Amino acid sequence: MDEKALQNKIQAKVRARLSPLFARYRMDFDDLEALLKWRPVVLVLGNYSSGKSTFINELLGREVQRTGQAPTDDSFTVITAPEPGAGEAELPGADLVNDSRLPFGVFKDFGEQFIAHFRMKKVAVPLFENLAVIDSPGMLDSVSERDRGYDYAAVIREFARLADLVVLMFDPHKAGTIQETYTTIRNILPEAVGEDRLLFVLSRVDECDNLADLLRSYGTLCWNLSQMTGRKDIPRIFLTFSPQVGEVPPELAVWGGERELLKQEILAAAGLRINHILQNVDKQLQELRLVAEAMASYAVGGRRLVADAVKWALVLGLLGFLFVDMGIKARWGVPDRPLLPSLIEGLGVGPMQLLIPVSAFVALAGLVAVWLSRVSLPRHLRRCREGIDGLVVLDTDYRRHVWERVRGRVGELLAAPSLGGLFVGHQANVRKIDRFLGGVMQEYYRQIGK
Numbered sequence: 001m002d003e004k005a006l007q008n009k010i011q012a013k014v015r016a017r018l019s020p021l022f023a024r025y026r027m028d029f030d031d032l033e034a035l036l037k038w039r040p041v042v043l044v045l046g047n048y049s050s051g052k053s054t055f056i057n058e059l060l061g062r063e064v065q066r067t068g069q070a071p072t073d074d075s076f077t078v079i080t081a082p083e084p085g086a087g088e089a090e091l092p093g094a095d096l097v098n099d100s101r102l103p104f105g106v107f108k109d110f111g112e113q114f115i116a117h118f119r120m121k122k123v124a125v126p127l128f129e130n131l132a133v134i135d136s137p138g139m140l141d142s143v144s145e146r147d148r149g150y151d152y153a154a155v156i157r158e159f160a161r162l163a164d165l166v167v168l169m170f171d172p173h174k175a176g177t178i179q180e181t182y183t184t185i186r187n188i189l190p191e192a193v194g195e196d197r198l199l200f201v202l203s204r205v206d207e208c209d210n211l212a213d214l215l216r217s218y219g220t221l222c223w224n225l226s227q228m229t230g231r232k233d234i235p236r237i238f239l240t241f242s243p244q245v246g247e248v249p250p251e252l253a254v255w256g257g258e259r260e261l262l263k264q265e266i267l268a269a270a271g272l273r274i275n276h277i278l279q280n281v282d283k284q285l286q287e288l289r290l291v292a293e294a295m296a297s298y299a300v301g302g303r304r305l306v307a308d309a310v311k312w313a314l315v316l317g318l319l320g321f322l323f324v325d326m327g328i329k330a331r332w333g334v335p336d337r338p339l340l341p342s343l344i345e346g347l348g349v350g351p352m353q354l355l356i357p358v359s360a361f362v363a364l365a366g367l368v369a370v371w372l373s374r375v376s377l378p379r380h381l382r383r384c385r386e387g388i389d390g391l392v393v394l395d396t397d398y399r400r401h402v403w404e405r406v407r408g409r410v411g412e413l414l415a416a417p418s419l420g421g422l423f424v425g426h427q428a429n430v431r432k433i434d435r436f437l438g439g440v441m442q443e444y445y446r447q448i449g450k
């Protein structure tokens, strides 16, 4: 089965089986939905003038993006091929964020300033029929330059979440020293992109005068990367240059082939798509499962209180039913013939004789109901909220991490719970999720041969 067909199949299955569960726990389904509905995406980030647009033009085999030595482009441009049969076109941001067939609905919230700096170019290049590459505004250094009028970091985070591959491009002149780059790598990318979806590139290496010069730049970049990621091991860094622009000194010629390798990696991003989707479904399901687990443990406690209350209402109600009229007679002399003695003596029972017993039953059972709704359930809820971490077993680091992400959501669900919520089959939902994770997902993983 080809990737596209498999993606459609996963989309249909996830929608049918999981979206009601996401809705029940008020969990966000948009992220997953965005991933499922469109073609593979490669996001190209990097310092200004590091050669992003030049590289993208090379992939396209056409001069689609403007290039230049100063910060040239302050827009996010999605470049992809038109739908079969349609012509080339350029679409403004407003069209993109409002088109429900595209995964850009979430970007509407970033406001007019962002939307004015967002566009799509549909270019008839066959390689881009199942691929979209996003060219981004170069990252800048000085604060005034960085005043973009929208939350740049949050925008990058959203694009990175969507992307199947993120290419991070540096150049020897500013090998990782740019403030925005620093912040992005440190604060945004680790959370939004798994390491397997991040590619590091040192571009424009032809501008290094010799090997020593290149090593200096490479070393600087490695040093900066380890500062930013907090890791000591150095990731693979592609060393490349544009053969059309630069001419490499002979001693650097060995890196001539890296450009091709990088291109292949990018064109292969379509193959990462299904994996990315499955990873995402998996991650979101683990979150959903923990929310359902927490709600199940809240509901079990609540249901126990309700069952106890029903028991108490029956016992007290019955005692009231049988004895209250006798008590009243002992004190005040009426009614003439209480219910229980009449029954024992086998005398007939008239409707008036039932008046006090039934009222006593209703009153006592009602008192228990008031106690349940005013005292015991609210106390249970308060205890659950205060000891929210006790609702789930946090025996592994993995579960603790997942819990960190969903704890707030459970808090919100417990902020305004309904009595009916106690009787929703949370435990059944957990099992449903497990079945999906263990059955459907494993089958998909088998199909993609992972």
Ligand SMILES: Nc1nc2c(ncn2[C@@H]2O[C@H](COP(=O)(O)OP(=O)(O)OP(=O)(O)O)[C@@H](O)[C@H]2O)c(=O)[nH]1
Binding pocket: 046, 047, 048, 049, 050, 051, 052, 053, 054, 055, 066, 067, 068, 069, 070, 071, 072, 073, 136, 137, 138, 139, 203, 204, 205, 206, 207, 240, 241, 242, 243, 245, 246, 247
């Ligand atoms: N010598 C050399 N010059 C390059 C190379 N790649 C790009 N350039 C030049 O560097 C300048 C910047 O390239 P762009 O592709 O515009 O860089 P960018 O990263 O898109 O820049 P912004 O859009 O401003 O963020 C242009 O003048 C390119 O011609 C390269 O590998 N070698």
Ligand SMILES: [Mg+2]
Binding pocket: 052, 053, 054, 065, 066, 067, 072, 073, 135, 136, 138
């Ligand atoms: Mg550019």
